[in-house]
Amino acid sequence: MSHREHGAEELCAAGKRLYQRALRDGYLPAAETAEAPCLTGLGLLHPAVDDLGRLEPVAPAAALNRFLRSSRARVDAERRREDRLLELFEPLLHAGTPHGAPADAPTLRLLSGTESINHAIGEALAEAAEEVLCVQPHAGLTGPRGEAAYAAASARDQALLDRGVRLRALYQHTLRHLPSVYGSLERLRGDFAIRGLDELPDRQIIVDRTAAFIPAGDDRRLALEVRHPALLGFFVTAFDRLWRLATPLYPQAVQRPSVGGVTPRQRAIAALLVEGHTDAVIAERLGMNVRTARLHIAKLATVLGSTSRAQLGHLIGRSGLLGPER
Numbered sequence: 001m002s003h004r005e006h007g008a009e010e011l012c013a014a015g016k017r018l019y020q021r022a023l024r025d026g027y028l029p030a031a032e033t034a035e036a037p038c039l040t041g042l043g044l045l046h047p048a049v050d051d052l053g054r055l056e057p058v059a060p061a062a063a064l065n066r067f068l069r070s071s072r073a074r075v076d077a078e079r080r081r082e083d084r085l086l087e088l089f090e091p092l093l094h095a096g097t098p099h100g101a102p103a104d105a106p107t108l109r110l111l112s113g114t115e116s117i118n119h120a121i122g123e124a125l126a127e128a129a130e131e132v133l134c135v136q137p138h139a140g141l142t143g144p145r146g147e148a149a150y151a152a153a154s155a156r157d158q159a160l161l162d163r164g165v166r167l168r169a170l171y172q173h174t175l176r177h178l179p180s181v182y183g184s185l186e187r188l189r190g191d192f193a194i195r196g197l198d199e200l201p202d203r204q205i206i207v208d209r210t211a212a213f214i215p216a217g218d219d220r221r222l223a224l225e226v227r228h229p230a231l232l233g234f235f236v237t238a239f240d241r242l243w244r245l246a247t248p249l250y251p252q253a254v255q256r257p258s259v260g261g262v263t264p265r266q267r268a269i270a271a272l273l274v275e276g277h278t279d280a281v282i283a284e285r286l287g288m289n290v291r292t293a294r295l296h297i298a299k300l301a302t303v304l305g306s307t308s309r310a311q312l313g314h315l316i317g318r319s320g321l322l323g324p325e326r
Helices: 013-025 060-093 114-126 143-162 173-177 179-186 229-245 264-274 279-286 290-304 309-319
Strands: 045-048 051-057 108-112 131-136 166-172 192-197 204-207 211-215 222-226 247-250
Touching (some): 013 051, 108 114, 114 204, 114 222, 143 166, 192 229, 264 279, 264 290, 264 309
Antiparallel strands (some): 108 222, 131 204, 204 211
């Protein structure tokens, strides 16, 4: 098992146990500290002068004083930085804003990098007092990385709910088939509701109708923070209309009916097939993998008695599955 890097304030269990043993016995064989390299990295153990294979402990009082001295140095450095910033910006605060614009003019801010984006969203959510609206397409992140992401998001959402903030989230219908995601959402307690649609616009987070975050690039490394009232009004209206069209998934799930043996998901696939999209595009638009999309297309072909892709599109059009002529 790999050792996670950490500071002295987060000393791992193995490191604490071995350090206590070294203090008791006066030393440790170097080979026995492989599971806790933090002990030498943090300077809690050092090689003996006469035997490099033997590690001796630094006295706890001396180690504590060194760590506190380092911490105080960082605090002092931050204070000096604050003083320099105040010295730089204080004259500018009294210079007025250009072209007579008010100091609190609505802004659009481009955020670059995952850390910057997450920090800005975290700050906005920390100030949320009433409602957070989310659009979350393509929720199918799986494996340890996905589970960790959903656990962190659930903890953040529960903190909002505990403060009395209302949450409304739009997901794709494929959420029903993602136990790791759906399970983490079901554990939330508070004023929380989820609805589903086959297709959704890109990711959005709207906080208290005063701030919105939307992607500003295809690779999710850029985001736009929006605080302009007109744009926020547009986003909220679009969300509300999608919400009315969506099917409830939580806390009370509504099952969408099948028609003539064709499921709602297959009808959504049928609509995209008629438009001429490839299997990959259909899967991407509906938030599923290509293999699942192809299985549904095969089932659709069986129900309609199709023997080819071209014939399937023709039969879909004649079947009435998509309602009036598209």
